[in-house]
Every structure is written in structure tokens, then in C-alpha cells.
Amino acid sequence: MPSIHQSDVKTNNNMIILSIESSCDDTACAIVCSDGTVLAEQIYSQKEHVQFGGVVPEIAARAHLSHLSDLVKKTLNQANIDWKDINAVAATCGPGLIGGVIVGSSFAKGLALARNLPFIGINHIEAHALTVRIPHISEHQVHFPYLLFLTSGGHCQCIHVKDIGDYHRLGGTIDDAAGEAFDKVAKMLGLSWPGGPALEALAKEGDENTFSLPRPLYGRPGCDFSFSGLKTAVGNLLTEYENIDTLPRKLAANIAASFQKAITSAIINRLENAIKASPNSTLLATAGGVAANQYLRKHIQELANKYNLPFVAPPMKYCTDNAVMIGWAAIEILQQAAKNNKVIDDISMLPRPRWPLSEMSQIFDS
Ligand code: KG4
Ligand code: ZN
Numbered sequence: 001m002p003s004i005h006q007s008d009v010k011t012n013n014n015m016i017i018l019s020i021e022s023s024c025d026d027t028a029c030a031i032v033c034s035d036g037t038v039l040a041e042q043i044y045s046q047k048e049h050v051q052f053g054g055v056v057p058e059i060a061a062r063a064h065l066s067h068l069s070d071l072v073k074k075t076l077n078q079a080n081i082d083w084k085d086i087n088a089v090a091a092t093c094g095p096g097l098i099g100g101v102i103v104g105s106s107f108a109k110g111l112a113l114a115r116n117l118p119f120i121g122i123n124h125i126e127a128h129a130l131t132v133r134i135p136h137i138s139e140h141q142v143h144f145p146y147l148l149f150l151t152s153g154g155h156c157q158c159i160h161v162k163d164i165g166d167y168h169r170l171g172g173t174i175d176d177a178a179g180e181a182f183d184k185v186a187k188m189l190g191l192s193w194p195g196g197p198a199l200e201a202l203a204k205e206g207d208e209n210t211f212s213l214p215r216p217l218y219g220r221p222g223c224d225f226s227f228s229g230l231k232t233a234v235g236n237l238l239t240e241y242e243n244i245d246t247l248p249r250k251l252a253a254n255i256a257a258s259f260q261k262a263i264t265s266a267i268i269n270r271l272e273n274a275i276k277a278s279p280n281s282t283l284l285a286t287a288g289g290v291a292a293n294q295y296l297r298k299h300i301q302e303l304a305n306k307y308n309l310p311f312v313a314p315p316m317k318y319c320t321d322n323a324v325m326i327g328w329a330a331i332e333i334l335q336q337a338a339k340n341n342k343v344i345d346d347i348s349m350l351p352r353p354r355w356p357l358s359e360m361s362q363i364f365d366s
Contacts (some may be wrong), residue, residue: 015087015334018111019327020072022104023063023096023124024154025055026320029068029075031086032327034335036135040043040078041324042071043317053193054183055153059098069109071358083115090330093121094352096154101351120330121349124321125150125357127329129161131314132285134328138312140283147281147309149271152320153179153194158223158274159357160226160281164336167357170274171223178263179290181227185234185259188307189252190244201291203260206253211237213262222273227263234259264296268303275307283310291319 015034023026030041046063049055052147077082094101101243107120112119128150132142145162147170156179157172176184179196186195191202213233216226238253241247275284284304293295304311318324337344 009332011054014332016081016085017120017327017330018072018075018086018089018108019122019323019330020068020089020091020104020108021127021321021326022068022100022107022122023092023094023233023321024100024321025049025060025063026322027064027067027071027104028321028323028326029072030323030327031075031079031081032324032331034331036137036328038324039081040075041322042075042078043322044071050193050257055097057097057099060097061103064100064103068103072107072111086115086117088112088120088330088334090120090122090326091114092124092127092326093346094123095347095354096124096353098351098353101353105349105351112347116344118345119347119349120333120344121346122326122329122333123355123357123360124326125155125157125159125355126167126360127325128155128287129159129167129357130164130329130332130337131287131318131325132312133332134314134318134324137314137318140310140312142285142312143282145278145280146283146285147274147278148286149267149274149286149291151178151267151286151290153183153290155288156172156225156290157229157273160274160278161285164332165361167360168278169357170277171225171270173225173227175226175228176231178225178227178267179232179288181231181263182229182293188234188238188244189246189256194289196293199256200295202253203256203295204253206250206255206257208257208261210254211258213258215256215262215266217270218266221273223270223277225267225270227266228261230266231264235293260293260295264299267296268299271300271303275309281309283312285312285314287314287319289320292316 028043089112156177160168182196191198
């Protein structure tokens with residue numbers, strides 16, 4: 001199997017990666033250069049799940065299979081480059097819904113084999129963690145170490161990002177992810193899936209001080225999160241309404257606003273502990289779909305200000321699942337490998353539903 005030319009890796013300007021993301025319900029492909037230029041990006045956010053009110057893993061895997069070939073073709077056409085200009089193929093190998101990860105990574109391996117290119121298997125969480133380092137993505141140049149708050153439908157964790165391959169998970173959710181809590185409460189309020197954006201919109205019509213809801217783990221030491229008690233408390237408020245259609249809109253808005261206030265306050269408390277636990281962090285970054293929530297963002301910004309930390313949130317399309325972050329992570333890993341005189345080709349890497357970040361340094365160990 002050919003390896004990427006080490007001189008290309010060292011110049012930091014000559015690599016072009018084709019990347020694929022398929023770990024949940026977004027089928028995505030991108031072509032990314034090592035200077036951070038995105039030559040092409042395509043994404044298909046699967047509509048197949050709407051009728052079920054949540055992602056159905058089996059349907060997601062089949063949808064990736066149906067859409068991936070056309071999406072890759074479109075990406076190559078958009079970039080208007082030749083295969084001979086591409087240095088490697090990268091794909092998410094985990095963690096995630098295993099069916100989708102198998103589809104995306106096998107497809108990428110097929111491309112790599114057919115084109116005689118190295119294959120780079122990417123950890124999805126590591127890719128989220130490194131997104132803020134894509135040059136020009138924000139007004140800050142992001143240097144290690146920094147603190148990342150990753151908050152999506154499937155993940156909710158604080159990570160101290162010390163270097164490529166060196167991550168310390170300060171804490172994570174012990175039950176639901178924040179996005180899951182937003183989605184479940186939205187469902188209780190009769191809103192359509194995904195519920196987060198709809199709940200935020202409804203909350204704008206409500207009074208956030210109407211109900212005092214629990215803020216799980218608030219004031220406790222550590223950086224873990226818990227949201228299921230809050231979700232249950234909202235459910236209890238709604239028990240007198242047998243049918244969601246009889247719920248007055250004003251009441252629904254007040255519940256939405258009170259829920260948003262409670263979850264934000266719980267998150268900020270845990271994040272404050274994470275900042276204290278990583279005092280050398282140069283900035284606070286965020287990623288994941290829930291980071292789209294303006295109310296939450298405003299409070300994270302205020303927290304960052306309190307600790308004199310710059311707050312970096314990539315543009316929304318790079319906060320949510322995308323293939324650009326997969327390509328960028330491959331570039332960072334290849335450059336790090338070159339520094340360690342290592343050549344990476346993960347063609348025999350197996351897709352993993354779980355893949356702890358603590359294992360990432362192994363690729364640089366001899
Ligand atoms: O990162 P993402 O697109 O996909 C994964 O879960 O991997 O995140 C989707 C999650 C959903 O739970 C969605 O409801 C939530 O992010 N979300 C929001 C908002 N926009 C998306 N939650 C709260 N407020 C929002 N504005
Ligand atoms: Zn994700």
C-alpha cells in the first residue's frame with residue numbers, strides 16, 4: 001500500500017483528502033486541503049427518520065448506502081479535481097451507529113484500494129474536537145491545550161484537548177445527551193423532530209420563570225451531566241393533559257422556556273467546573289447540534305468572559321456532523337504521524353460502535 005509522501009506532509013500545504021462521514025443520520029463527503037481550504041462538501045441530512053420521531057439505526061444504514069455513491073460523485077465534480085491530486089481517503093470508523101459506520105468506512109476503503117491510496121480511519125469525537133483548528137474557521141488561531149464542550153443528540157462531554165491524540169475527558173453525561181433531552185421534551189410538547197430548534201423557537205414566546213425545574217448535579221463536584229430527571233420533571237408537569245392537542249400554547253411556551261433555562265443553568269454549572277479543572281486551557285470551544293441554541297450560546301459566552309477565555313464556536317455547518325471535520329482530522333493526524341516518523345494506513349481498521357478518546361494516542365505509540 002503506498003504511503004503519503006513525507007515531504008508533502010511536512011510542508012503542510014500539499015495534502016488533499018477525500019473524506020466521508022456516516023456515523024449517524026448525515027451522509028457527507030468533502031475534499032479538504034491541508035491549508036484548510038474546502039474544495040468541495042456535500043451533505044444529505046436523512047429525512048427518512050422524521051416519521052419515526054428519531055433516528056432509526058437500520059434505516060440510517062440503508063439510507064447511507066443509497067445516497068453515498070451519488071454524493072461522492074457530486075463532491076468530486078464540485079471540486080473539479082482529478083483522482084491523481086488526492087493523497088488519501090478518510091472516513092469515520094467510530095464511535096457511532098455501527099451500520100452507518102460500516103457503510104461509510106467500507107465505501108471509503110473501496111475507493112482507497114481502487115485508487116491505490118492510503119485509508120485513514122477517523123474517530124468522530126476527535127474530529128469534532130479538532131474542528132476549531134481548521135485555519136480561518138474563526139477569528140482565533142486555536143492552539144493546544146483548550147477545552148471543548150461537545151453537545152449533540154448523541155454526545156455530551158467536556159474534553160481537555162491537549163494535543164493531537166492527547167485528550168482528557170473531564171466528564172460526560174451519565175444518562176441522556178443534552179440534544180436527546182431537548183428532543184424528548186419537545187416531543188412531549190407536541191413539537192416535531194428534531195425538537196431542539198422547535199423548542200428554542202417556542203421558548204421565545206414563553207416566560208422562563210414560570211416553573212422551577214430541577215438542575216441535575218448542580219453544585220456537585222465534577223464535570224458529569226445528567227438530564228433524565230429534568231426530562232421526567234417536565235413529563236410530570238404534563239400528566240394532567242391526556243392529549244397533547246389540548247395543551248394551551250402559552251403553557252407549552254412557558255414549559256419550553258423554563259426547561260431551556262434549567263438545562264442551560266445545569267450545563268453552565270458543569271462547564272464552570274470543567275474550566276476550573278483545566279486551568280491551562282487557552283480557550284473554550286463548542287461543537288455539536290445543541291451548540292446552535294442561541295440562549296445556551298449566550299450563557300456559555302458569558303461564562304467564558306468571566307474566566308477571560310475566548311469562546312470559539314465554528315459555523316453551524318461545522319458544529320453539526322459533516323465530512324470536512326473528518327478530512328481535517330486526517331490531515332492533523334498525518335502531520336503528527338510524520339513528525340513521529342510514522343506512516344499511517346488504516347486499511348485493516350475495523351469499524352467501532354464505541355471508541356474512547358483515551359485510546360487515540362496509540363496510533364503514535366511504537
Ligand atoms: O450534532 P447533531 O446535528 O447530530 C448528532 O446528534 O450527532 O445534533 C443534533 C441534536 C438534536 O438533538 C437537535 O435537537 C439538537 O442537536 N439541536 C438543538 C438545536 N438545534 C439542534 N438543540 C437545542 N437548540 C437548538 N437550536
Ligand atoms: Zn457528531
